[in-house]
Amino acid sequence: MGKITGFMEYERIEEGYKPVPERLKNYKEFVVGLDDAQAKTQAARCMDCGTPFCNSGCPVNNIIPDFNDLVYQGDWKNAIDVLHSTNNFPEFTGRICPAPCEAACVLNVNDDPVGIKSIEHAIIDRAWAEGWVKPQPATHKTGKKVAVVGSGPAGMAAAQQLARVGHEVTLFEKNDRVGGLLRYGIPDFKMEKSHIDRRVEQIKAEGVTVRTGVLVGALPKGSKVTNWAKESVSPEQLQAQFDAIILTGGSEQSRDLPVPGRDLEGVYFAMEFLPQQNKVNAGDKLKHQLRADGKHVIVIGGGDTGSDCVGTSNRHGAASVTQFEVMPQPPAEENRPLTWPNWPMKLRTSSSHDEGCSREFAISTKEFIGEKGKLTGLKTVHIELKDGKMVEVPGTEKTYPADMVLLAMGFVNPVSTVLDAFGIEKDARGNARASTDFVGGYATNVPKVFAAGDVRRGQSLVVWAIREGRQAARSVDEFLMGFSDLPR
Known part of the structure; x- marks a missing residue:
């Protein structure tokens, strides 16, 4: 514990943002991180609690009090070693994780929590600047081959862990670049893709073979070359060539809104819209890119993906952006005695909202309307909870003009x-069925095939994907060698 009375002396320091007019001109990151002095002051607020709930609040169980103390002492080199001991990619989580660790901070009982995420961000950026992040190739090879299918954070973490203990790892990705939803779901203004690129170079130097543009399973009927896969590999081929397989794909089936008018031109899934802009930012040439220029845009869905659509639409130059949320507006502040140390339900305003966005809560879309096959608006009604059911509020019907709707x-x-190609059993939600038991965890019903990340747990956070990738790597190592020294 660096400073015993620090939590009483210092206030929370927030990371800054570049001005809205400046950041709307491009797709670059605009967060202004803490400098060394600010990070030290923020770290001094950590109380090193007898029971640090932040550790358990963090899905990868970051050893938060330890790296806070090291930052306070100015020992940044050991701070990154502590951080890397539990988290393969802190530059990802330090930028886009919602920080459940901060919700669990003991200070958050009646004060502002320690800025753990901003300290993590400062540590990893300092580590890259100082050249401390280097490949860690295995000192010996096991002769075992592992295929990792899906190159998002779960797949990257699993591949890195397994390569570092000497297995021959091949990472398969159906898209043209590594990263999964980190690459094509998260806008560049939240996380520039150079952070992924340098990690890819690191895992390659550690012995991972990366194969992009490869679909595991059959290509769609009649398709020879697509913009996301140029060849296919069958499950039978992988099972014959590899000693173990980990499926780490994302939860990619978007929730639809089957109301009248859904087939009108102008209604799109968010994941049709967001990846295109990321591809353009990467230098790709796209025909007929979905653009929001001059349009009245309505985003249906109040979560992070919806917020990303808001920010991207504003950068396109939308005439207006409105975001719908079916749930009632949550309170501005949580009931801390009731919710702590769990993740609270409260109103969250993102940087994209601050750039220009109207928000509507407790609203439901009844119909999309249009002319000559093109969207012109949508009909809505407000809803409320009665007797455990959502019911319409009489007299609240309204028609909104809209040129583009993003689901x-x-x-x-x-x-x-x-999953079907491998014959993997599914749970009730359609995810791969695999437990997280300490022995044999992440194994599916198919011999030597494991599943981790969103493909197993469903839509979740990047930090959960990293955790599952690391844990699945340990289970695979144990399966192949009879024991494992990898952390779980």
Whole structure:
């Protein structure tokens, strides 16, 4: 504990943002991180509690009091070693994780929590600047081969862990670049893709073979070359060539809104809209890119994906942006004695909202309307909870003009083709059925095939994906070698 009275002396320091007019001109990151002095002051607020709930609040169980103390002492080199001991990619989580660790901070009982996420962000950025992040190739090889299918954070973490203990790892990705939804779901203004690129170079230097543009399973009927996969590999080929397989794909099946007019031109899934802009930012040439320029945009869905649609639409130059949320507006502040140390339900306003957005709560879309096959608006009604059911509020019907509607209501399950191709049993939600037991965890019903990340647990956070990738790597290592020194 660096400073015993720090939590009483210092206030929470928030990371800053570049001005809205400046950041709307491009797709670059605009967060202004803490400098060394600010990070030290923020770290001094950590009380090193007898029971640090932040550790358990963090899905990867970051050793938060320890790296806070090291930052306070100015020992940044050991701070990154502590951080890397539990988290393969803190530059991802330090930018886009919602920080459940901060909700669990003991200070959050009656004060502002320690800015754990901002300290993590400062540590990893300092580590890259100082050249402390280097490949860690295995000192010996096991002769075992592992295929990792899906290159999002779960797949990248699993591949890195397994390569570091000497297995020959091949990482398969159906898209043209590594990263999964980190690459094509998260806008560049939240996380620039250079952070993924340098991690890819690191895992390659550690012995991971990366194969992009490869679909595991059959290509769609009649398709020879697509913009996301140029060849296919069958499950039978992988099972013959590899000693173990980990499926780490995302939960990619978007939740639809089957109301009249859904087939009108102008109604799109968020994941049709967001990846296109990321591809353009990467230098790709796209025909007929979905653009919001000059349009009245309505985003249906109040979560992070919806917020990303808001920010991207504003950068396109939308005439207006409105975001719908079916649930009632939550309170501005949580009931801390009731919710702590769990993740609270409260009103969250993102940086994208601050850039320009109207928000409507407790609203339901009844119909999309249009002319000559093109969207012109939508009909809505407000709803309320009565006797455990959502019912319409009489007299609240309204028609909104809209040139573009983006459906950002979450994801229901992974695309079933890969699971079906392997014969993987599914749970009630359509995810791969696999337990997280300490022995044999993440194993599916198919011999030597494991599943981790969103493909197993459903739509979740990047930090949960990293955790599951790390834990699945340990289970696979134990399966192959009879024991494992990898952390779980």
